[in-house]
Amino acid sequence: MRDFLRRLSRHRKAAVGGSLLVFFLLLAVVGPFFVMDPTDLVGRPHQPPSAAHWFGTTGQGQDVLAQTVVGARETLAVGFAVGALVTLVGALVGVTAGYLGRRVDDVLSLTTNVFLVIPGMPLAIVLGAYLPSGPLRMVAVLTVAGWAWNARVFRAESLALRGRDFVSAAVVTGESHSRIVSRELLPNMASLLGSSFIGNTLYAVGAQVGLEFLGLGDVSAVTWGTNLYWAGNDAALLTRSWWIFVPTGMCIALVGFALTLVSSAIDEMTNPALRVHKAAPLPATPAPRSHLERPVPGVLLRVEDLCIDYATEKGPSRVVDSVSFDVAPGEVFGLAGESGSGKSTIGSALLGLLPASARVTQGRILFNGMDVTALEGPALRAFRWRQVSMVFQSAMSALNPVLTLGEQFHDTLAAHGRVSRGTSYARARELLGMVGLSPDLVTAWPHQLSGGMRQRVGIALALALEPRLIIMDEPTTALDVVVQKELLQRMVELKQRLGFAMLFITHDLPLLLALSDRVGVLQGGKLVEVDTSTNLRTGARHPYTQLLLSSFPHLSAKDAAPAAQPVQTPELSVSRPSTRVAAIPGGHR
Known part of the structure; x- marks a missing residue:
């Protein structure tokens, strides 16, 4: 935060806008001590500016x-208070509705819609006419009248962000709803929060001045709004006494200009892609630790007769149909199939990441004897990432x-x-080194990677x-062939070193045959065949598997013998698949 404020202070727009705001804040706080009552x-009355009265008299x-x-003093205090409250209430309501969805979103x-259909200014006038006078009345009235539109904006932004992969990653790693909202969603809305606060403060100042000009404020108080109210009552325009209302109008305009400049500066400073970062000195990287584990004999993951349905307007649609397979400790098990075959849905079900419209209707997913489909709340968060983690598709x-x-x-x-944080950063450096990064x-x-x-x-x-x-959910999508090869070689090395499955x-069937110990082939949500990579190359039994193999001439039985190598050598065919994968029936490329 200190570094951000220092960089913000060096920004030209922030410097100009901030200087104006500081001037008016000092004017509001200490100025009254240096002027007369x-x-x-x-x-x-109506005396023009003079040496005795610099701005004239009323x-x-x-x-x-x-x-x-x-x-x-009172105008800025009410303006900033209302700006903060309207932004806070709107953000909390909107983000909560958009992120949690379902009944919470409905309510x-x-x-929000009820408040939106009521015109804001008439609502403020009605509330202001019946509530006790004073600055707190103005804060309450303007907050109630202005929060709904902000809630709608923040809800829309939350709906756009909650489907992003980094939010799914936060869910999988076990972060709570409140932490996801505060650490994942709201930081990505920093520009929106800043602009909303600026807009709401301007709204508050303008609405307050307007209500007080109509006589709905405390006319005995001295504010910019009551100044204009009395200027109107004293016929300042008719008598051409411009000095009575011009200073107040200029102050309102300058405050709005200053807030707009600060908003623009914050928007630029909160967008990492718009600034250049200098490399900070780092402490020495700790020596890597050994993470080698002996695989436990038996079954690590067992999927039993799994069925997953999606709710549609025409009724339930089955996307995974009675799928069963096992994964042993330290094994690489591949799931192949065309787009829509249900392979990614199975991976999401394993981590409890199915969308609200999908549910497991039959079967179980057992991890080391524990039924994953029955886990909820803290138990599910504890399971995720400690037992099973995921590399998402979109890098x-x-x-x-x-x-x-x-x-x-x-x-x-x-x-x-x-x-x-120091321990986390030390672990991060160790892990970055393990995957071949500095x-x-x-x-x-x-954005720098x-x-x-x-x-x-x-x-x-x-x-x-x-x-x-x-x-590994489509981890090589959108990567070129050379990068795919290097990435998979690194994964094989890490698997051998750390012993995970x-x-x-x-x-990409050629990639799976080169990398996996066993491969399962999905068609239309059904697992049609499971066998070792070597057996699938030379003796696939199901017609759909044979059709897939025939789409790749280099995978025919004639070259099966030289192609059948240990699973630790992904070099065999990783360099070819992206040029041939379009031949897979129903493929998405």
């Missing part, structure tokens, strides 16, 4: 300078764009126990808590 009758004979200075959206959006890599590692580790990148932002580097960071995050199984999900 604004209610005293000190001169002739229609009653009061000093205009004193009224302008003293009026800033909060209905409440470009799986990382939070407004947090450095070190902060994202810290969030993952802190979600599963109290850990200091430990210095711990202070980098996601290439797609392949981001995917390596995703792998490092998946290894953070030493899980026993890692789900992998559930590899992809439409």
Whole structure:
């Protein structure tokens, strides 16, 4: 925060806008001590500016300078208070409704819509006419009249963000709803929060002045609004006494200009892609620890007769139909199939990430004897990432764009126990080194990395808590052939070193045959065949598997013997699939 404020102070727009705001805040706080009492009758009415009265006198004979200075105190206090309250209430209601959805969204959206159909100014006039007079009345009236529109805006932004991969990653790592809202969603709305606060403060100042000009404020108080009210009553326009209302109008305009400049500066400073970061000195990287574990004989993951349905307008639609398979400790099990075959849905079900419209209607998912489908709340959060983690498909959006890599590692580790930021950063450097990246990148932002580097960071995050199984959901999508090869070689090396199992999900059959111990082939939600990679190459039994194999001439039986190599050598055909994968029936490329 201190570094952000220092950089903000060097920003030209922030410097100009901030200087104006500081001037008016000082004017409001200490200015009244240096001017005369604004209610005293000190001169002739409608006296123009002079040496005795710099801004002239009002229609009653009061000093205009004193009224302008003293009026800033209550006007700015109410404006900033209402701006903060309207932004806070709107953000909390909108983000909560958008993120939680379902009944919470229904109730909060209905409440918001009720307030939106009521015109704000008439509502403020009615409330202001019946509530006791004073500044607190104005704060309450303007807050009630103005929060609903902000809630609608924040709800829309929350709906757009909750489907992003970095939010799904936060859910999988076990972060609570409140932490996801505060650490994942709201930081990505920093510009929206800033602009909303600016807009709401301007709204508050304008609405307050308007209500007081209509006589709905405390006319005995000295504010910018009551200054204009009395200027109108004293016929300042008719008598051409411009000095009575021009100073107040200029102050309102300058405050609005200052707030707009600060808003623009904050927007630029909160967008990491718009600024250049200098590399910070880092402490020495600790020596890597050994994480080698002996695989436990038996079954690590067992999927039993799994059925998953999606709710549609025409009724339930089955996307996974009676699927059963096992994964042994340390094994690489591949799931292949065309788009829509249900392979990614199975991976999501394993981590409890199915969308609200989907549910498991039959079967179980057993991890080391524990039924994952029955886990909820803290038990599910404890299971995620410690036992099973995931490398998400989109390397470009799986990382939070407004947090450095070190902060994202810290969030993952802190979600599963109290850990200091220094310990998290040390672990992050170790993991970045393990996946072939420089430990210095711990202070980098996601936009500074290439797609392949981001995917390596995703792998490092998946290894953070030493899980026993890692789900690789289309991890090489949108990566070029060379990067794919390097990435998979690194995964094989890490698997051999750390001893975890992998559930590899992809439409890329050649890649699976080169990498996996066993491969399952999905068609239309059904698992039609499961066998070793060598057996599938030479003796696939199901017609659909044979059709897939025939789409790749280099996978025919003639070259099966030289192609059948140990699973630890992904070099065999990883370099070819992206040029041939379009031949898969129903493929999405």
